Amino acid sequence: MAEKFVSMRNLKFLLYEMFEAESLTRYPYFQEHSREIFDLVLDTGMRLGKELLFPCFSEMDKKPPEFVNGEVKVHPLVKVIMRECGEGGWIGAQAAYEHGGQQMPNLIMSAFRCIFSAANYSAAVYPFLTTGAAFLILSFGSKELIETYVPKMFAGEWQGTMALTEPQAGSSLTDLTTTAYPTDQGYYKIKGQKIFISAAEHDGGANVVNLLLARIQGAPAGVKGISLFVAPKLRPEGGKLVPNDLQCAGIYHKLGYRGSPITQLALGENNDCRGFLVGQPHQGLKYMFQMMNEARIDVGLGAVAIASAAYYASLQYAQERPQGRKVTSKDPTQPQVPIIEHADIKRMLLFQRAVVEGSLSLIFQCAKWVDLAHVLSGDEKDRYELLLDILTPVAKSYPSEMGILSVSAGLQCLGGYGYCEEFPLEQHWRDARIHPIHEGTTGIQGMDLLGRKVVMKDGRAFMLYLEEAGKTIQEAKGLRELAPFAQALAEALDKLKRVTGHLTGIALKGEIELFLADATLYLEMFGIVAIAWQWLAQAVVAQKALAKNPAEADANFYQGKLFTCRYFFGYELPKIEGLAARLLTGDGLTVAMKQEFFQD
Amino acid sequence: MKIVVCLKQTPDTEATIKLTADKQGIEEQNIKWVMNPYDEYAVEQALRLKEKHGGETVVVCMGPDRVTEAMRTALAMGMDKGVHLKDDAFAHSDATGTAKALAAAIKPLSPDLILCGRQAIDWDMAQVPAILAELLDMPQVTVVAKMEMGADGKSAVCNRRIEGGEEVVEVKFPAVLTCDKGLNEPRYASLPGIMKAKKKEIKPLGLAESGLSANDVGKASSKVQILEYLPLPERPPGKVFKEQETPDMVKQVVKLLREEAKII
Numbered sequence A: 001m002a003e004k005f006v007s008m009r010n011l012k013f014l015l016y017e018m019f020e021a022e023s024l025t026r027y028p029y030f031q032e033h034s035r036e037i038f039d040l041v042l043d044t045g046m047r048l049g050k051e052l053l054f055p056c057f058s059e060m061d062k063k064p065p066e067f068v069n070g071e072v073k074v075h076p077l078v079k080v081i082m083r084e085c086g087e088g089g090w091i092g093a094q095a096a097y098e099h100g101g102q103q104m105p106n107l108i109m110s111a112f113r114c115i116f117s118a119a120n121y122s123a124a125v126y127p128f129l130t131t132g133a134a135f136l137i138l139s140f141g142s143k144e145l146i147e148t149y150v151p152k153m154f155a156g157e158w159q160g161t162m163a164l165t166e167p168q169a170g171s172s173l174t175d176l177t178t179t180a181y182p183t184d185q186g187y188y189k190i191k192g193q194k195i196f197i198s199a200a201e202h203d204g205g206a207n208v209v210n211l212l213l214a215r216i217q218g219a220p221a222g223v224k225g226i227s228l229f230v231a232p233k234l235r236p237e238g239g240k241l242v243p244n245d246l247q248c249a250g251i252y253h254k255l256g257y258r259g260s261p262i263t264q265l266a267l268g269e270n271n272d273c274r275g276f277l278v279g280q281p282h283q284g285l286k287y288m289f290q291m292m293n294e295a296r297i298d299v300g301l302g303a304v305a306i307a308s309a310a311y312y313a314s315l316q317y318a319q320e321r322p323q324g325r326k327v328t329s330k331d332p333t334q335p336q337v338p339i340i341e342h343a344d345i346k347r348m349l350l351f352q353r354a355v356v357e358g359s360l361s362l363i364f365q366c367a368k369w370v371d372l373a374h375v376l377s378g379d380e381k382d383r384y385e386l387l388l389d390i391l392t393p394v395a396k397s398y399p400s401e402m403g404i405l406s407v408s409a410g411l412q413c414l415g416g417y418g419y420c421e422e423f424p425l426e427q428h429w430r431d432a433r434i435h436p437i438h439e440g441t442t443g444i445q446g447m448d449l450l451g452r453k454v455v456m457k458d459g460r461a462f463m464l465y466l467e468e469a470g471k472t473i474q475e476a477k478g479l480r481e482l483a484p485f486a487q488a489l490a491e492a493l494d495k496l497k498r499v500t501g502h503l504t505g506i507a508l509k510g511e512i513e514l515f516l517a518d519a520t521l522y523l524e525m526f527g528i529v530a531i532a533w534q535w536l537a538q539a540v541v542a543q544k545a546l547a548k549n550p551a552e553a554d555a556n557f558y559q560g561k562l563f564t565c566r567y568f569f570g571y572e573l574p575k576i577e578g579l580a581a582r583l584l585t586g587d588g589l590t591v592a593m594k595q596e597f598f599q600d
Numbered sequence B: 001m002k003i004v005v006c007l008k009q010t011p012d013t014e015a016t017i018k019l020t021a022d023k024q025g026i027e028e029q030n031i032k033w034v035m036n037p038y039d040e041y042a043v044e045q046a047l048r049l050k051e052k053h054g055g056e057t058v059v060v061c062m063g064p065d066r067v068t069e070a071m072r073t074a075l076a077m078g079m080d081k082g083v084h085l086k087d088d089a090f091a092h093s094d095a096t097g098t099a100k101a102l103a104a105a106i107k108p109l110s111p112d113l114i115l116c117g118r119q120a121i122d123w124d125m126a127q128v129p130a131i132l133a134e135l136l137d138m139p140q141v142t143v144v145a146k147m148e149m150g151a152d153g154k155s156a157v158c159n160r161r162i163e164g165g166e167e168v169v170e171v172k173f174p175a176v177l178t179c180d181k182g183l184n185e186p187r188y189a190s191l192p193g194i195m196k197a198k199k200k201e202i203k204p205l206g207l208a209e210s211g212l213s214a215n216d217v218g219k220a221s222s223k224v225q226i227l228e229y230l231p232l233p234e235r236p237p238g239k240v241f242k243e244q245e246t247p248d249m250v251k252q253v254v255k256l257l258r259e260e261a262k263i264i
């Protein structure tokens, strides 16, 4: 089996050459850090990935979790991973020193998570889901909640989860019905049902801490009546852990990402499920959404990571598999050539590299803005938060949707073997399929981008984005080799502006359904342009580095970057033409189509 | 107790090694350097002994600036401090020169125990620990796969792997032990460990401070002369026998093994 799942060279290119991770250490919050520390962190992540996670990649898929007598048995690796990540300090790495963290930049930890997810996506979910849940408590919970739960979660002893979805409330969280009944004991009694909750029951940890959305009895209808609770599987009581009337009713058998269970939860069947309010009543969704940017960017990261593993597996195969001859030499007495010599295979490899490294670049850009927004204040903070607002749906959806196509291209490189279990591609392909679904479907992201983010604050976030891309264009214009690409990106942005203007015009006329009907296509177009921007930015760095006559291996790496940038501008960016044509038509075809017309 | 670990930085086992054009060395720029894998067992053993019996752990390493990366990894795993033998004069030392330099750095520390890896995975010679033990006048036990501290805290019972079995020996401290796979499961560096490692001392030790002279170490002292580096010969293509009766093919193979390959 292929051994490489992620490129350390590329991670370091992005972290240090593109995004200048060391510059973060200028800020007091990160001042204890240095390049040396970052390198050790990445090295350790790579070792854990290679030695612990990767060897169980296929086994966790073939032996998925089992539901036995109300309990979920998971692969033994889960316990090991949680312990290593807890003892190693990786779950709470980004937290402040006073909360037991090490104030690691999100940018560096994004690379760490990328390594884990590429090695074994299912296994990576357990520790980092715990990180997200613990941060919710840290950000909005009382001192008591923090002290009770966060240290155990950071130590990897207790699993954290996000419990939002209900059977009737998936995309539409407004329709949540799980109810919290106030008591005079300082807690609420929870009653209801949750479904699809990742890792909410398993034997890889001693307890589970669910960050759960519910409606306080009598709360206003809609999203304004939703509150956030901690609802643990076992609750601390009198120095002991006692069951909290939170039953796992079953697990779902899924297409991929099989090493991690998604559970159905019955809460308060015996009227004894206690929930502890996090923050203020009715603010739950707001709190969730404050964490959502990062959670959604991380979904994009998971998608890139899987596509990265698939890319390296197919790259290795393409170098080793002899098949056919060059079209110019059909002499059957000559040996066959490795398939990587065929232009069509190179196209599929370039496509994968373009998706993987372009997406990762956008995600790291966002990760750095998360860090900057964290340490800055005032206008500067606002700026980065707005940029994150507008690019989050893109950083979530482009990698998720294109990741599937990228893995599919990887699978195609292996021909029939790609379709067989003996090679990892079929699993990557199944694993990748989750990402456009969870943490808000692509459809929901499209409406979020066009209906909310693009128009918010009179289009200010959109303006800031254009400004950022404009800076890259200016830089690229100064390099002879890249000037044509700078021009192409400028034109693409103009087209995006035109389409945006056209669509918001429809909104101004009050035709909201028409305005949002093709929001997913708008998101697709926006995504392609954003990745073109990231490729141009990478090309600028690569071009400058090449000018310094680096050693052979580096020169090849930078040439590869330039070729992939050219690939993106030549093969992917033109796709916006078709999308723009469709979006500018705005004839409302899908709005007009009737349910009855589907009858046949 | 005071424990010294001798550490070497080697190319990663997965690194592709390319020779320089003049065949006088390997191209170092694009190699990933790591702590010699066998030395990880030595570091882990030192940490476990310290956790149980207290004391101090020191990592000693000779080499150019880059070796501090491997030293930091050892410090991030939990070693207390480092001594870095760093001087152009040390370059191109053979095993004897290296052992002399290490001995000079270690002697003033008066350790109870010196732990090394069983061999470095680049040259695979396993010479340095033996010469070091000789120079420091200490007993040595090689390829240790199990170690129990004696009740007196001044000796240990070691199981060493030998062909066909294990040999159990008792050794009095101070001693030099070389650690083998199976002795323990080396830990991963932790994030708090990485953060602390930054503040731990790595003391540079040049030729002058070591008390050695330029004739003791480096190329000048080296009894081993490297004339040229050669890449591994390409494996000759195999011969495939097919479409014949099996006994006939076996006969041909045996004949070739005897006459051409000369291995039977």
Ligand SMILES: Cc1cc2nc3c(=O)[nH]c(=O)nc-3n(C[C@H](O)[C@H](O)[C@H](O)COP(=O)(O)OP(=O)(O)OC[C@H]3O[C@@H](n4cnc5c(N)ncnc54)[C@H](O)[C@@H]3O)c2cc1C
Pocket: A161, A162, A163, A164, A165, A167, A169, A170, A171, A172, A195, A196, A197, A198, A199, A254, A257, A262, A434, A437, A438, A439, A440, A441, A442, A443, A444
């Ligand atoms: C493997 C896995 C893990 C999960 N983990 C968790 C978890 O840990 N915690 C948790 O709370 N949830 C989790 N989920 C649930 C997940 O977030 C939901 O499945 C997702 O939000 C979609 O909700 P739904 O399944 O109800 O689909 P629906 O909301 O019914 O959507 C069905 C389709 O309709 C579209 N649609 C819905 N509403 C609209 C609209 N207004 N306009 C246009 N199109 C619309 C959607 O885009 C989608 O294509 C997980 C799901 C899976 C499969």
